[in-house]
Amino acid sequence: MTPPPAIKSQPQYQPLAFDSTGNFHVFAGHAEGVRRVRKFISTLSTPSTQVHLVHPGATIQETLAALKIVLEASHMGLRLYLAGPEDFLWQAARLAREFGLSADEMKLEHCGTLARPVYCVHCDHVTPDVRTNLVTCPGCGRTLFVRDHFSRHLSAYMGFQIDAETPGIVPAVEEVYP
Amino acid sequence: MNGEIPVLVREVRPLAPDIKEFCLAREDGQALPPFSGGSHILVALPLGERTHLNAYSLTGDGEAGDYRIAVRREIKSRGGSHFMHDEVRPGHKLCISHPVNLFSLSRTARHHILVAGGIGITPILAQVRQLKRLGASFEVHYAYRNPDQGAFADQLKDLAGPAAHFTIDSLGQFIQFPALLANRALGTHLYICGPTGLRDAAFTAARSLGWPTSHLHSEQFLHPLKGKLFQVSLAKSGRELSVSPDTSLLEAIESAGVAAPYLCRGGACGQCETEVLEAEGEFLHHDVYLTEAEKASRRKIMPCVSRFEGKCLILNL
Numbered sequence: 001m002t003p004p005p006a007i008k009s010q011p012q013y014q015p016l017a018f019d020s021t022g023n024f025h026v027f028a029g030h031a032e033g034v035r036r037v038r039k040f041i042s043t044l045s046t047p048s049t050q051v052h053l054v055h056p057g058a059t060i061q062e063t064l065a066a067l068k069i070v071l072e073a074s075h076m077g078l079r080l081y082l083a084g085p086e087d088f089l090w091q092a093a094r095l096a097r098e099f100g101l102s103a104d105e106m107k108l109e110h111c112g113t114l115a116r117p118v119y120c121v122h123c124d125h126v127t128p129d130v131r132t133n134l135v136t137c138p139g140c141g142r143t144l145f146v147r148d149h150f151s152r153h154l155s156a157y158m159g160f161q162i163d164a165e166t167p168g169i170v171p172a173v174e175e176v177y178p
Numbered sequence: 179m180n181g182e183i184p185v186l187v188r189e190v191r192p193l194a195p196d197i198k199e200f201c202l203a204r205e206d207g208q209a210l211p212p213f214s215g216g217s218h219i220l221v222a223l224p225l226g227e228r229t230h231l232n233a234y235s236l237t238g239d240g241e242a243g244d245y246r247i248a249v250r251r252e253i254k255s256r257g258g259s260h261f262m263h264d265e266v267r268p269g270h271k272l273c274i275s276h277p278v279n280l281f282s283l284s285r286t287a288r289h290h291i292l293v294a295g296g297i298g299i300t301p302i303l304a305q306v307r308q309l310k311r312l313g314a315s316f317e318v319h320y321a322y323r324n325p326d327q328g329a330f331a332d333q334l335k336d337l338a339g340p341a342a343h344f345t346i347d348s349l350g351q352f353i354q355f356p357a358l359l360a361n362r363a364l365g366t367h368l369y370i371c372g373p374t375g376l377r378d379a380a381f382t383a384a385r386s387l388g389w390p391t392s393h394l395h396s397e398q399f400l401h402p403l404k405g406k407l408f409q410v411s412l413a414k415s416g417r418e419l420s421v422s423p424d425t426s427l428l429e430a431i432e433s434a435g436v437a438a439p440y441l442c443r444g445g446a447c448g449q450c451e452t453e454v455l456e457a458e459g460e461f462l463h464h465d466v467y468l469t470e471a472e473k474a475s476r477r478k479i480m481p482c483v484s485r486f487e488g489k490c491l492i493l494n495l
Contacts, residue, residue: 076362
């Protein structure tokens with residue numbers, strides 16, 4: 001029995017690979033991604049003036065603030081390498097996009113938890129770090145089903161009310177994104 | 179042709195010794211369709227036994243209305259530009275295609291650098307108009323041979339003010355791309371339309387500075403190669419054709435009544451990519467679309483601009 005086709009929007013990840021067409025390489029990681037980028041940098045033979053590791057903060061926000069400072073001082077020729085959970089990857093990618101970086105200037109490697117950021121289509125709230133198939137939206141209280149459909153623009157997976165037609169009747173909660 | 183529109187030439191204006199501007203309007207008085215900067219139309223030119231389709235960029239601001247194109251009289255020509263210069267007068271009827279844009283502006287760019295060489299100013303002009311309308315950040319560099327060739331320099335000065343820069347070859351001025359493109363803000367895009375040498379210089383400098391391909395845009399209208407007569411077989415339609423020296427492979431296929439897909443007719447867009455079933459001879463690839471590997475594979479050809487020399491060529495058409 002062949003598995004159903006993956007939803008096209010669901011991100012597919014590759015291990016980090018060095019892009020020698022760039023001339024300044026910026027690395028940023030979170031959680032398990034920190035060790036990943038440090039290890040990757042140690043394998044490079046590129047001059048250290050062309051490589052920069054963004055200081056890993058205690059939180060995603062801290063790391064993003066440090067990344068922003070680097071991007072503000074950078075020019076065309078930069079390549080960005082990101083590793084960590086999806087919450088981090090896509091918030092960092094969105095920040096990079098605001099600076100005008102295109103997909104061929106970024107590499108994303110998913111490390112560690114499968115937890116997802118979930119966007120509530122009813123109230124626009126994004127809930128980070130969701131490990132279950134259902135989540136209660138902190139913005140509006142609805143019980144959301146977490147889909148595989150992903151928006152790069154919103155940097156989150158789609159969540160919609162699971163019991164809109166059958167109020168109160170919801171499936172069992174399972175930890176599907178440990 | 180894709181979607182023909184019958185038009186009348188409303189006005190013909192000389193812009194330089196060898197450049198004329200043509201203003202085209204619909205015969206029935208309705209507005210021609212709006213378009214985005216960088217778009218071109220195909221104009222059907224009756225040359226001898228066959229109709230040639232020549233691509234010309236639209237120079238206007240994209241609003242629905244009349245179209246303006248500028249045509250340089252080419253020395254080495256298959257007759258299209260000569261026809262436009264020598265035969266076409268106000269009141270002349272022509273058939274044009276709907277606008278097609280293979281050279282559009284990035285909507286996520288934070289700054290646009292536009293470079294025009296010679297008659298390549300035509301799509302750039304429309305892009306400048308669009309960027310002004312959007313209030314976007316841009317600069318434009320116009321390189322031309324000598325002062326009497328600066329057909330659009332005045333228009334560009336009015337449109338772009340200090341954002342416009344001019345270099346004239348005959349005065350020893352040339353665009354220095356490494357300096358122009360160094361230390362540019364993230365999110366800058368480069369657009370260039372002009373001779374191959376200019377484009378190659380620009381892209382070489384950009385790549386060595388680490389610019390990614392997605393930020394490098396160019397428009398080239400390659401002409402079909404002239405060459406020796408060769409034979410081609412079309413497997414699906416069961417036809418045998420001769421491609422004469424000054425006819426492109428695509429034109430020969432069309433003359434035989436076989437409808438082959440196409441779009442730009444200039445070797446850039448990929449729409450006419452044709453599968454080669456069998457080939458004994460040499461491919462003369464003249465496109466900028468196929469990769470080196472694809473060209474070497476002998477399994478693909480772009481009939482709009484490329485040719486073949488040899489004993490046998492069978493296409494899956």
